[in-house]
Amino acid sequence: MSAPARPRIAYVLPVYNEQDNIAVFHAALSKATAARADLDFEFVYVNDGSRDASLDRLLELRDADPRVTVLSLSRNFGHQLAVTAGLDLVGAGTDGDAPTAAADAVIVMDTDLQDPPAVSVQMIDLWEDGVDVVYGQRRSRKDTVFKRSTAYAFYWALDRLASIEIPRNVGDFRLMDAQVVAEVGRYREHGRFLRGIVAHVGFRQEALLFDRDERFAGETGYPLRKMLSFAANGILGFSTAPLRLISRLGIAISLLSVLLALYVAYVRVFQPDQSVPGWAFLGVGMFLLGGIQLIMMGVIGMYLGRVYVEAQDRPLYSLSLVAREGAPAAPRRHRDRSGARS
Ligand code: UDP
Ligand code: MG
Numbered sequence: 001m002s003a004p005a006r007p008r009i010a011y012v013l014p015v016y017n018e019q020d021n022i023a024v025f026h027a028a029l030s031k032a033t034a035a036r037a038d039l040d041f042e043f044v045y046v047n048d049g050s051r052d053a054s055l056d057r058l059l060e061l062r063d064a065d066p067r068v069t070v071l072s073l074s075r076n077f078g079h080q081l082a083v084t085a086g087l088d089l090v091g092a093g094t095d096g097d098a099p100t101a102a103a104d105a106v107i108v109m110d111t112d113l114q115d116p117p118a119v120s121v122q123m124i125d126l127w128e129d130g131v132d133v134v135y136g137q138r139r140s141r142k143d144t145v146f147k148r149s150t151a152y153a154f155y156w157a158l159d160r161l162a163s164i165e166i167p168r169n170v171g172d173f174r175l176m177d178a179q180v181v182a183e184v185g186r187y188r189e190h191g192r193f194l195r196g197i198v199a200h201v202g203f204r205q206e207a208l209l210f211d212r213d214e215r216f217a218g219e220t221g222y223p224l225r226k227m228l229s230f231a232a233n234g235i236l237g238f239s240t241a242p243l244r245l246i247s248r249l250g251i252a253i254s255l256l257s258v259l260l261a262l263y264v265a266y267v268r269v270f271q272p273d274q275s276v277p278g279w280a281f282l283g284v285g286m287f288l289l290g291g292i293q294l295i296m297m298g299v300i301g302m303y304l305g306r307v308y309v310e311a312q313d314r315p316l317y318s319l320s321l322v323a324r325e326g327a328p329a330a331p332r333r334h335r336d337r338s339g340a341r342s
Contacts, residue, residue: 008040009033009124010103012086013111014079015058016048020217022057025111030065032117036124042103044069045111046086049076078226080192080233083108083172091181102182107175108194113216115173123175123208132180132203132320135195136173141212154231162238166199167207174198183318191233200238201318237312240305247298254291260284 011029015022026043033041045068047055055072062068071085090103105127109115115136123134141148155168172194176184183201184194199205222230236242264280 006038006040007105008042008103009036010042010044010090010106011120012083012090012106012108013043013045014048014082014086014108015045015050015054015111016076016079016082016221017050017052017054018111018218019050019052019054019057021112022054022061024216025113025117026061026065026068028113029117029120032121035121039124041067042069042090043067044071044086044090046082047072048079048082049073079172079221080194080230083194084192087181088185091178091185102178104178105175106178106181109173110171112218114213115171116210116213119173119208119210120175126206126208127175127177130204131206132177133198133205134175134208135167135170135198135205136210137167137207138169138171138212139209141169142214143212150227154234158234158238161235161241162196164196164200164238166196166234166238170195170207173210177203179203179320183315186315186318189237189312189314191237193230193234193237196234196238200314203318203320240301240308243301243305244298246301247295250291250294250296250298252291253287253294257284257287257291260287 013025018025022045029043033039043065045058045061047058047070049072055070058068058070058072062070069089071089073082073085077085086108087106090106105124107120107123109117109120119136123136126134143151151169158166159168174195176198180198180201180203183203184197187197187200189197261280261284264275264284267275268280
C-alpha cells in the first residue's frame, strides 16, 4: 500500500485592521510550524472587511507563500462570522461545495500575536494523542482592568445561566478535529457564540494553559458595543432562564398578596380604627393582579423559549463513532505519528 497521506492542518485566521501585524504574525507562525515538517499546513486568512491595507498585505503574503489562502468578506461581519467562513472553507461546510480537501484538524487563532504560535503547535501534539478539541485556556492575560473585570462578570453569569458548561477564560483559540469542525458546521444559528457551540458539540475536549500576550500593534476590534452583543449571544444563545425568571417573580408577588390579605384581615379585626375603607381591596388586588399578569407572561415566555430553541434548529445529536456489522469502526483518522495508536 502507498504511504498514508500526510496529515493536513489548517489555520483559520480572522483579520480586521491588522495591517501592521500580518507580516510579523505570519513570520512567527511559519517559524513555529516549521518544527513539524511532517505535516501539511494551510493558512486561511479571513479578511473581515478591514478598512486599512490588511487585504493588500494578505495578498502579498499569498504571493510569497503558496500555503496561504485569503478569504475576504464583503464587509465587517464580526469575528465570529469571519471564523465561521474560514471553518466552512476548510471543513466540509453545509453548502456541500467545499472547494479544497477537508483538513484533518483546524486551529483558530487571532492574528494580533495575543495567541502565541508556539502554543498552537503544542495543540497539535495533544490532538495526535487523541484529543478532539484542545482549547487554549488563559493562565494570565495582559488586558486592561476594565476588560478583565467585565470578562469575569460575563463568565460568572454564563456559568450560572447556560444549559451547558462553557469553560472559563477560554477564547476562540483552539484546535478542532475534522469531525468536530463538521459538527460545528451543522450549527447555522445567526447570533453565533462559537465557543459555546464547540462546548455543546461534545467529543473529547481538553484545556491547554497558556499566557496571553499583549496585542502586538493596532487596537482591539472589540469595542464595548461589540463586546455587549457578543455577551448577549453567549447568554441568550444557551439559556432561556431569563424567560423563566418572569413566572418566578409572578409567583413571588402572588404569594406576597396572600400575606398582605392576611395582614389586612388582622388589622380589620383587631385594630378596626386604623383601617381605611377600601384599602384592602385596592392593596391586595394590585399585588394579586400584578402577580397573575407576571405568571401569565411567564407562560408565554415558556412557549417563546421553546419557539426560540426550535428556531435555532440545532442538530439533535452528534455521533462520534458508528460500529456496525459489515463496516469497520471508523479508525482514529490520521493521528498516529508512530502508527501505534488505534
Ligand atoms: N476580528 C475580526 N473582526 C472583527 C473584530 C476582530 O475578524 O470585527 C479579529 C481580529 O483581527 C483578531 C481577532 O478577531 O485577529 C480578535 O480581535 P481583537 O484582538 O480585536 O479582540 P481582543 O483580543 O481585544 O478581544
Ligand atoms: Mg486581540
